[in-house]
Amino acid sequence: MNVVLFYFSATENTAKIAHIIKNKLVKLNSEVKEYNITSKNDREKEIDLKSYDAALFGFPIYALRIPEPAREWLPHINGRGKKCGMFFTYGGVTRGIAHYETKEILERQNFKVIASADFPMSHTYNLGGWKLNLNRPNERDIKIAEKFAEILYNRFSANRDFLFTIPKPDFDKTKLKTSKHLVKHGVPPPIFQKENCNLCQICEDLCPTGAIDIYNGVIDKNLCLHCFRCIINCPEGALKAPDLNQQFQVFKEMNKLTVEIINNKKSKILI
Numbered sequence: 001m002n003v004v005l006f007y008f009s010a011t012e013n014t015a016k017i018a019h020i021i022k023n024k025l026v027k028l029n030s031e032v033k034e035y036n037i038t039s040k041n042d043r044e045k046e047i048d049l050k051s052y053d054a055a056l057f058g059f060p061i062y063a064l065r066i067p068e069p070a071r072e073w074l075p076h077i078n079g080r081g082k083k084c085g086m087f088f089t090y091g092g093v094t095r096g097i098a099h100y101e102t103k104e105i106l107e108r109q110n111f112k113v114i115a116s117a118d119f120p121m122s123h124t125y126n127l128g129g130w131k132l133n134l135n136r137p138n139e140r141d142i143k144i145a146e147k148f149a150e151i152l153y154n155r156f157s158a159n160r161d162f163l164f165t166i167p168k169p170d171f172d173k174t175k176l177k178t179s180k181h182l183v184k185h186g187v188p189p190p191i192f193q194k195e196n197c198n199l200c201q202i203c204e205d206l207c208p209t210g211a212i213d214i215y216n217g218v219i220d221k222n223l224c225l226h227c228f229r230c231i232i233n234c235p236e237g238a239l240k241a242p243d244l245n246q247q248f249q250v251f252k253e254m255n256k257l258t259v260e261i262i263n264n265k266k267s268k269i270l271i
């Protein structure tokens with residue numbers, strides 16, 4: 001079976017789960033072609049699903065949904081009536097409307113969504129001092145990812161359709177707006193230390209939105225996703241995470257969940 005795997009991953013969490021699933025699918029005798037669609041350039045490539053039997057999509061959850069560039073990219077893919085699975089990584093706080101909304105988008109693109117899964121992973125903002133799910137994926141997460149791969153394999157290769165539904169979340173739009181606002185205005189963009197930069201341009205090439213102009217040392221605040229991809233990939237340490245300890249205190253006060261509850265969340269398969 002030929003499977004195409006698309007994933008968006010700024011700090012490698014989603015990539016890690018993608019590779020566990022991919023390796024298991026390969027063990028089950030599938031061929032898996034991988035597309036990392038995190039960089040702006042990678043989302044501009046023409047993709048035709050004609051030669052694949054099924055597709056798999058992996059995304060992190062940003063402010064309750066999949067990242068905006070991924071939501072804008074999905075409508076360019078024609079599902080050709082093929083089966084697909086989806087999975088999400090998140091910092092353990094909330095999955096928001098990601099499952100429901102992404103399934104709706106994929107179905108609009110003529111995919112048949114047959115299963116989904118989600119994995120609590122190290123929160124991106126641990127780079128700025130948060131302490132959520134520091135040691136994920138653990139053995140249990142890996143087992144669940146492999147189990148998910150088996151389910152995908154069985155459902156992709158079965159000669160029938162599957163009824164897979166996700167109940168509509170009871171979510172009002174102000175929650176989405178507030179969450180987006182908190183990231184945009186509550187989290188400062190990466191800190192650029194000009195004296196360490198050797199103009200290698202890796203950050204410019206990897207930035208999912210093209211927000212970095214390294215010659216002028218500028219990060220466009222309107223474009224920056226606050227995904228910190230540039231920070232973990234800068235070979236010179238010229239981009240640093242802002243100190244987010246104060247935001248972590250506010251987050252803990254605002255949130256009904258304790259750090260302990262968040263760190264004990266389990267990976268889940270939805271079928």
Ligand SMILES: Cc1cc2nc3c(=O)[nH]c(=O)nc-3n(C[C@H](O)[C@H](O)[C@H](O)COP(=O)(O)O)c2cc1C
Binds near residue numbers: 061064091123226
């Ligand atoms: C901008 C932004 C928003 C986030 N919003 C959420 C969220 O709504 N819920 C949550 O549990 N985690 C949230 N996180 C944490 C990420 O979903 C989590 O760390 C994810 O595994 C990152 O995946 P990646 O390493 O593949 O980029 C957010 C992270 C970022 C950067």
